[in-house]
Amino acid sequence: MPQACLPPFRRPGLALCAVLAVVGPLSGAAAQSLVIATSSPPTALDPHFHNLMPNNALAAHVFDRLVHQDARQNPVPGLATAWTPVSDTVWQITLRQGVRFHDGTPFTAADVVASLARAPDVANSPGSFAQFLRGISAVDMIGEHMLRITTVTPNPLLPNDLSMIDIVQARFRNAPSEAFRNGEAMVGTGPFRYRAFTPGQEAVLARNPDYWGGAAPWQQVTLRVIPDDSARLAALAAGDVDVVEGVPSSQRAALEKRPGVGLWSTVSNRLIFLSFDTERQSTPFAAGPDGQPLQSNPLRDARVRKAISLSVDRGALAERLMEGSALPAGAVLAPGFFGVSQRMQPEPADAPTARALLAEAGYPKGFQLTLHGSNNRFPNDDKVLQAVAQMMTRSGIAAKVQTMPFSMLLSQGGAPNYAYSAMLLSFGANTGEASSSLRSLIATPDRATGMGAANRGRYSNPGFDALLRRALGTVEPEARRALLEQAGEMAMADHAIVPLLFQVNLWATRAGLSYEPRADEWTLAQFVLPRK
Structure with a gap:
């Protein structure tokens, strides 16, 4: 059986795993079916x-x-x-x-x-x-x-x-x-067989009894999409679902007191960050303090990006808004992942220095900026964006917020549209190494090589690209680690993006179940097990 919790990082006051219910094994009937409430709908069945x-x-x-x-x-x-x-x-x-x-x-x-x-x-x-x-x-x-x-x-x-x-x-x-x-090509070798998919609603799977890794305990699995946090937890309380992912931090304290609920958590590989349009000479959602169009794009200036970073009180976001279910971020991955420099720490909020940097960059009276983001992608995403906008406004940037479903944000905020000037986004490091985030988020976009695939601001730094290429071609682990740390430091010094928070992943299960929490946020039915 997988361990109940494998926390990679510890700090005072942050409990990374709590088991709140230990009961006897499930009945034979109950053990055959599993319903998981997921927070975000898949956008495609094609795995590629x-x-x-x-x-x-x-x-x-x-x-x-x-x-x-x-x-x-x-x-x-x-x-x-x-x-x-x-x-x-x-x-x-x-x-x-x-x-x-x-x-x-x-x-x-x-x-x-x-x-x-x-x-x-x-x-x-x-x-x-x-x-x-x-x-x-x-x-x-x-x-x-x-x-x-x-x-x-x-x-x-x-x-x-x-x-x-x-x-x-x-x-x-x-x-x-x-x-x-x-469904024709949904024929794999995995632990479950495809049965049905209703876009935006649910996927239905059946156990593969011949799986090479051993048959899962569930004859049927339903992955039910419930984007609303409260609705997911209500479904758990009503017994309509067995597992809930993306438990909101605001509900953690209440769930800890509720009998018959198990909580399972770990620090995520997911970074919540601000991305900026650094390519266009003028950008559509920035304007002067009087609302008139700007002749140049302020986000191309590293001093402006640093001012935005210094506007944000990451500690307040993590402890108050996220209620401890996040960590302040100063890099693309949390400490402990391979290739993350210990020298990259979250920048402290410093509104006076932010205002001075804006003046130095030619914006003594600040400017107006619309921040775009999702309202259903990760816990409190819309609230985080609102709080960041308020913090930026206190530093001299009159920030407004526009949120929308993640699918809409993604379709308009990426190639070929690039509709926005500044976006609140999140990114999970697929490989658990800093190189994954650096080459996806910060490398110059290049469709031929796949570099910069998630670089929605089209940031480009030839010096960074060269250093990253060296790291990706270095076989010796410690040498590669040093190069990745150096590349990360270069990107953060230039404020290629502004890291805000590292997410803490939290799941809730009904009595009688355990789940092995994952840094990649995946909720996998094969790792939901009846407790004995």
């Missing part, structure tokens, strides 16, 4: 279409990857039982034998070759997986259960990158996303 947490979590029930990640995002065997570097640029991948897809078809190396070719090549992808495969120059079969992967340059992160690519059947190599949307 959009690199987004709700999509990835759903796919992890149906599909396997060559390399899996444990709760702390350490690589563990999946469909590959071993990955061995043969040289600086060649890896030998040993595949698991005896695995079958849900339709009975044997899993072979041909399925891996097809999947690695398909993942970076899906039409109209709003968040491509190409970044994880950018360095592969060849994938060669050596029999049905052995592969040789050659990279363009030394790539020590290949196992981490492979942990992001779901393996589909070779016959779906050229299948359009519609084939997954209608």
